Amino acid sequence: MADVIEQKPPSIVKEGKVSIYQPEQEGLIFPEMPEFASAAAHRQHLKERLVGACRAFALQGFDYGFAGHLTVRDPEDPGLYWTNPMAIHFAQVKVSNLICADHKGNVVEGKHAINRAGFVLHAAVHELHQDIVAMCHAHTVHGTAFASLGKPLQPISQDAAAFFEDHVVIGDEAGKVAVEVKGGNKVAHAFKGVKAAIHQNHGLLTASRHSIDSAAFWFIALERCCQQQLMIEATDATPRLVPEDRARYSREHVGSDYIGWLHFQTIWNDLLATQHDMFD
Numbered sequence: 001m002a003d004v005i006e007q008k009p010p011s012i013v014k015e016g017k018v019s020i021y022q023p024e025q026e027g028l029i030f031p032e033m034p035e036f037a038s039a040a041a042h043r044q045h046l047k048e049r050l051v052g053a054c055r056a057f058a059l060q061g062f063d064y065g066f067a068g069h070l071t072v073r074d075p076e077d078p079g080l081y082w083t084n085p086m087a088i089h090f091a092q093v094k095v096s097n098l099i100c101a102d103h104k105g106n107v108v109e110g111k112h113a114i115n116r117a118g119f120v121l122h123a124a125v126h127e128l129h130q131d132i133v134a135m136c137h138a139h140t141v142h143g144t145a146f147a148s149l150g151k152p153l154q155p156i157s158q159d160a161a162a163f164f165e166d167h168v169v170i171g172d173e174a175g176k177v178a179v180e181v182k183g184g185n186k187v188a189h190a191f192k193g194v195k196a197a198i199h200q201n202h203g204l205l206t207a208s209r210h211s212i213d214s215a216a217f218w219f220i221a222l223e224r225c226c227q228q229q230l231m232i233e234a235t236d237a238t239p240r241l242v243p244e245d246r247a248r249y250s251r252e253h254v255g256s257d258y259i260g261w262l263h264f265q266t267i268w269n270d271l272l273a274t275q276h277d278m279f280d
């Protein structure tokens with residue numbers, strides 16, 4: 001078979017824009033990235049979006065007892081992380097019960113305890129990758145089932161192509177409950193340059209260098225991709241895959257942190273209309 005020289009696809013990102021989805025016309029309603037006058041205002045925003053991510057996870061059915069944790073790095077002190085409280089259902093997370101913890105898992109603000117085992121995993125990723133600002137993890141039905149196969153997702157669709165060569169499968173210490181304490185550093189190293197991980201016999205993880213909005217949306221998307229691939233594998237049919245060059249092209253343009261953020265604004269606006277106690 002002849003060598004194929006990979007050609008870099010022409011960029012469809014227009015000058016001054018971060019996405020082809022940004023409208024050409026001025027004055028139309030379109031989600032805007034917020035700017036903040038102070039660290040306090042930025043922190044309040046991050047806390048509200050962290051609550052929104054938890055509520056979105058509840059609506060998706062991602063809860064499993066006290067398992068599952070979402071973190072966002074503090075805008076002023078990068079060694080501190082905001083996270084959901086231990087043993088509070090995702091649907092009951094609100095601004096007032098969030099907790100802030102240091103790298104060792106000591107709660108420095110908030111009344112609730114922390115899921116220490118889970119937090120160690122997040123802290124290890126945040127510590128090793130200073131650019132990662134947010135992370136999500138939960139024990140979901142389809143993600144955990146797919147994780148037992150110990151293999152990556154295939155580019156079965158444009159949506160799945162968003163994860164093409166942008167996720168890893170972690171087999172180290174798979175299925176050991178204590179993995180989140182002992183294996184934190186292994187998971188952290190696996191997150192180099194990717195936005196998602198499938199931890200064998202455990203579940204899914206996503207990380208964002210942009211926002212909790214993006215980490216949350218890509219988690220929802222990853223769970224959905226796992227569900228779709230499982231549905232296909234339950235049949236005798238062989239899927240036609242997106243060719244590698246097209247999968248890379250799609251990932252470049254619909255798989256970015258910004259696109260994840262943009263997708264989440266749809267969810268956020270629905271939450272604002274339906275969840276009236278998020279800011280309590």
Ligand SMILES: [Zn+2]
Pocket residue numbers: 067068118137138139180202203
């Ligand atoms: Zn876990």
